[in-house]
Amino acid sequence: MANCLKCGYHLKLTDWRPNCPNCGVNLVYYGMEERLLADADRAETEHAHFQKKIDRVKASFAGSKLAITRIVLTVIPIACLFLPWAKVKIMAPYINITTDINAYKLFSKVSGFDFGGLFTIMGSKIVGHDFTLFFIAMACMLITSVFALFALILLFLSCSPKGIARNLTLSTTGLILTGVAAYLFTNYSASFAKIFPGAYTGSLSFGVFILMVALAAEIGINIVIAKVGIEVKYKQTYIGGIPSEEYFAAKAAGIDVVSLQAHATEEEAVQAVEKALQEKSVNAETVPEAKDAAPEVKDDEIKVDE
Numbered sequence: 001m002a003n004c005l006k007c008g009y010h011l012k013l014t015d016w017r018p019n020c021p022n023c024g025v026n027l028v029y030y031g032m033e034e035r036l037l038a039d040a041d042r043a044e045t046e047h048a049h050f051q052k053k054i055d056r057v058k059a060s061f062a063g064s065k066l067a068i069t070r071i072v073l074t075v076i077p078i079a080c081l082f083l084p085w086a087k088v089k090i091m092a093p094y095i096n097i098t099t100d101i102n103a104y105k106l107f108s109k110v111s112g113f114d115f116g117g118l119f120t121i122m123g124s125k126i127v128g129h130d131f132t133l134f135f136i137a138m139a140c141m142l143i144t145s146v147f148a149l150f151a152l153i154l155l156f157l158s159c160s161p162k163g164i165a166r167n168l169t170l171s172t173t174g175l176i177l178t179g180v181a182a183y184l185f186t187n188y189s190a191s192f193a194k195i196f197p198g199a200y201t202g203s204l205s206f207g208v209f210i211l212m213v214a215l216a217a218e219i220g221i222n223i224v225i226a227k228v229g230i231e232v233k234y235k236q237t238y239i240g241g242i243p244s245e246e247y248f249a250a251k252a253a254g255i256d257v258v259s260l261q262a263h264a265t266e267e268e269a270v271q272a273v274e275k276a277l278q279e280k281s282v283n284a285e286t287v288p289e290a291k292d293a294a295p296e297v298k299d300d301e302i303k304v305d306e
Contacts, residue, residue, distance in 0.1 A: 060158035063230040083207030133188040140181035175215040241266025
């Protein structure tokens with residue numbers, strides 16, 4: 001059985017009444033105010049942390065002119081995916097095919113692609129090496145397309161601790177893969193044209209170069225933001241009427257905030273917490289968790305970024 005919350009008396013099976021047989025306190029309602037305050041504090045603490053994330057999301061999209069510019073420069077590579085990356089022309093008896101290659105055509109072909117036949121061709125002694133180069137080049141462009149989409153989707157996390165590093169990784173990897181794809185496709189086309197002279201012609205189109213410039217611009221804006229930083233303006237939140245930064249500082253200092261809140265008005269609770277912090281010589285701004293919840297504070301982490 002349980003113990004009495006007030007006097008610690010060990011309750012027996014025969015102690016079925018709502019009052020403690022030792023001290024007489026009502027076991028059902030004793031400490032209920034403190035429990036309700038603790039539950040309310042937990043809910044408001046979650047809200048304070050969630051509000052901080054919301055404020056960072058806002059800063060990621062509209063925290064400065066640079067942030068707005070970053071949105072535009074992140075969308076442009078996605079638009080470039082639909083431009084022609086390369087042009088292929090095949091001429092033979094009864095065959096005259098000229099086609100452009102871009103992201104839309106690649107994704108539409110992948111779903112019904114015969115990979116078994118592809119691997120058979122890649123194993124050919126005559127054209128196997130060339131088709132391998134072509135396959136790797138197209139795979140690089142598909143991955144670049146996926147990374148470009150992820151860069152836009154994850155843009156709302158740009159003001160998180162690893163946001164800038166994530167943005168730079170996605171755009172830099174996309175630029176490298178695009179360069180590798182262009183190099184491999186050029187080698188494939190040159191080699192394939194030698195095998196079938198006059199029947200095959202392949203060349204890079206303007207889309208791949210515009211895509212590389214767009215990705216480079218995206219990298220550049222993220223580097224600038226990493227150095228300049230984005231000011232995150234945190235909305236002031238309260239926990240039990242106490243400013244959240246003071247509440248977190250008091251909790252970190254080991255102060256029983258719930259006890260100070262019990263049987264007191266919000267103003268009295270705030271004064272009690274401030275007095276307890278002064279007695280312990282604790283500054284709310286020096287407590288990491290409290291600093292994160294403070295309003296209109298420039299987050300130093302953004303300079304190495306999130």
